[in-house]
Amino acid sequence: MLSRPALEVAPALLGGLLTTRRADGRVTVRITEVEAYEGERDPGSHAYRGQTARNAVMFGRAGHLYVYRHLGLHHCVNLVCGPVGTASAVLLRAGEVVRGAEVALARRTAAGACRSSVDLARGPARLAVALGLDRTENGADVVARGGGVSLVLPSTPASDLATGPRVGVSGLGGEVTRFPWRFWIAGDPTVSAYRRAP
DNA sequence: GGTACGATTGTCT
DNA sequence: GACAATCGTACCT
Numbered sequence: 502m503l504s505r506p507a508l509e510v511a512p513a514l515l516g517g518l519l520t521t522r523r524a525d526g527r528v529t530v531r532i533t534e535v536e537a538y539e540g541e542r543d544p545g546s547h548a549y550r551g552q553t554a555r556n557a558v559m560f561g562r563a564g565h566l567y568v569y570r571h572l573g574l575h576h577c578v579n580l581v582c583g584p585v586g587t588a589s590a591v592l593l594r595a596g597e598v599v600r601g602a603e604v605a606l607a608r609r610t611a612a613g614a615c616r617s618s619v620d621l622a623r624g625p626a627r628l629a630v631a632l633g634l635d636r637t638e639n640g641a642d643v644v645a646r647g648g649g650v651s652l653v654l655p656s657t658p659a660s661d662l663a664t665g666p667r668v669g670v671s672g673l674g675g676e677v678t679r680f681p682w683r684f685w686i687a688g689d690p691t692v693s694a695y696r697r698a699p
Numbered sequence: 700g701g702t703a704c705g706a707t708t709g710t711c712t
Numbered sequence: 713g714a715c716a717a718t719c720g721t722a723c724c725t
Binding site for chain 1: 717718719720721722723
């Protein structure tokens with residue numbers, strides 16, 4: 502399943518449940534917004550210029566996490582997909598905390614402001630904080646049983662899918678922003694409002 | 700060895 | 713609505 506191209510995996514992840522087990526508690530998030538990144542042929546991807554020490558995880562097995570630091574402040578979480586050697590990945594942009602809300606709230610409060618429960622995991626960096634993920638989780642396997650992170654895919658694909666241009670990517674004179682490689686669950690309040698698609 | 704820049708967020712106006 | 717924050721990585725000298 503996860504070894505398929507990012508463009509096929511991304512919509513299938515919507516509605517899926519991602520659970521992390523930490524010393525301070527367990528948090529489960531229902532994925533509501535994702536973006537596909539097609540590796541070396543995608544100017545918006547970190548892997549566009551080939552394999553490096555930072556993005557090596559993306560070239561590896563599907564089902565591993567690629568966690569990177571952005572602007573020295575935030576963390577963003579990707580799920581690696583596609584066959585080995587292909588740097589496909591799906592960026593997890595937003596979700597709804599369905600279990601462990603108190604734990605997530607404590608983490609979010611420690612990291613900064615949080616206005617409501619809907620904000621707990623709305624936005625890529627917020628999602629990472631709520632799940633307690635940081636760069637030490639880079640390369641973690643979400644498929645292996647007994648790991649600290651696990652993913653449960655929805656038995657049936659989510660309905661009411663919406664697609665639109667990706668957020669915050671540039672290159673090829675804005676060409677890449679035209680691809681509708683962003684997927685979210687239509688009408689879900691936990692989808693990030695940041696530059697919402699028209 | 701130095702520098703430019705980024706898959707964002709929170710805060711201020 | 714605009715902007716500063718902040719640091720690892722990549723790319724250049």
